[in-house]
Each structure stands twice: as C-alpha cells, then as structure tokens.
Amino acid sequence: MSKVCKLLMWLADIGVQHVSLYDMEGLLKQSKRSLEKTLSNLNTHIQLISTREEHEKWMSESQITEQPIMTVELLSICDGKEGIAKAARYLCANTLQKINSDGQHIDLKLTEADINRGLEAAGCAGPEPDLLLVFGFTRCLLGFPAWRLPFTEIIYMGMLNSLTLDSLLNAVDEFSTKNQRYGK
Numbered sequence: 001m002s003k004v005c006k007l008l009m010w011l012a013d014i015g016v017q018h019v020s021l022y023d024m025e026g027l028l029k030q031s032k033r034s035l036e037k038t039l040s041n042l043n044t045h046i047q048l049i050s051t052r053e054e055h056e057k058w059m060s061e062s063q064i065t066e067q068p069i070m071t072v073e074l075l076s077i078c079d080g081k082e083g084i085a086k087a088a089r090y091l092c093a094n095t096l097q098k099i100n101s102d103g104q105h106i107d108l109k110l111t112e113a114d115i116n117r118g119l120e121a122a123g124c125a126g127p128e129p130d131l132l133l134v135f136g137f138t139r140c141l142l143g144f145p146a147w148r149l150p151f152t153e154i155i156y157m158g159m160l161n162s163l164t165l166d167s168l169l170n171a172v173d174e175f176s177t178k179n180q181r182y183g184k
Contacts, residue, residue: 003160004028005038008046010168012070019072020129024143026076045069073126077143083124084147091118119147128152131175133168135160153178 004021011019021028028035032048039046047069095108119125124145132154134141139156141149155171157163 022075080143080145086122087118090121
C-alpha cells in the first residue's frame with residue numbers, strides 16, 4: 001500500500017486531478033479503508049471513490065467546498081465484465097418496455113448514446129483517461145472497461161515496486177510529446 005500511496009502523492013504533486021487505479025482481483029477496493037487511513041495520516045486532499053454513489057456524493061460536496069483535491073477511482077474486473085452485463089440487462093429491460101401493448105414489435109436501433117445510458121445506469125460509466133500507466137510484469141489489460149479506452153495513451157511501467165519519481169516523470173513527459181490525431 002505504501003507504493004500506491006507514494007504514487008498517488010507524486011501524481012497529486014504534479015497536478016493530476018483524476019486517477020483510476022485498476023487491479024483485476026479488487027485488492028485495492030478491499031483495502032480502501034487502509035488506503036484512506038494512510039492518505040489521511042499523510043494529510044492529503046485525495047478522495048478515494050469505488051462506487052457511482054460515492055462519486056455523485058463527492059461531486060455535490062466538492063462544488064460547495066472548492067478545495068483542490070484529486071479523486072482516485074478504484075476499479076476491478078467486476079467493473080469491466082459485470083459492468084457491460086449490467087448495462088446490457090438495463091438496455092434489454094428498457095427495450096422490452098417499449099414494445100407496445102398490442103404485442104406489435106417496435107423497430108429499435110441501438111445507438112452509442114443508448115449504450116452510454118446503459119453504462120451510466122449500471123454505474124459503470126466514467127471518464128476516458130488520457131493516459132494509462134500499466135504496472136505489473138505482464139502487458140495485459142484483461143478486464144479493464146474497454147469502452148473507456150478509445151483515445152487513451154497506454155504506457156507500460158514495469159513493476160510498481162521499482163517505480164521512481166524519475167520514471168513517472170519520464171512517462172508523463174513521453175505522454176506530453178504525443179500528438180493524438182483521433183483517427184485523422
């Protein structure tokens with residue numbers, strides 16, 4: 001946990017306002033209280049968020065206090081696979097409600113906006129990160145919510161234990177020199 005807290009402190013120091021931390025097993029979500037305690041002992045203004053309700057509550061409170069704060073979203077594999085399944089169930093239920101009472105089928109087309117509403121209703125919508133730093137010995141994003149990555153720059157960092165401030169700053173510098181063309 002100390003390496004994660006150190007990473008968050010470094011990111012806050014360089015001005016990052018929103019961070020998503022993903023681990024497949026959900027260990028970060030399970031140890032959220034421990035992380036919060038460590039961060040509060042360090043006297044930081046970092047808010048950990050692991051559910052949509054927490055995010056909405058924080059958003060309403062932060063607009064009142066307006067203090068500089070970094071939000072940290074904790075994600076696990078259930079936010080990917082289970083998230084898309086929840087969104088599909090929501091869309092299916094809404095589609096069934098749109099079939100008229102005569103039993104006559106109404107032709108419905110599924111749009112990107114519909115999918116976004118389904119993800120939002122399932123609590124799986126979130127910001128699309130500009131930069132994704134991947135830690136670990138494998139170069140794998142298995143289970144990460146893929147719908148949040150269309151224009152994300154991905155940089156593989158190696159093991160978290162070997163992270164230094166210089167390697168983090170190098171990754172941020174590398175990202176800042178990228179020219180994203182968005183398919184052009």
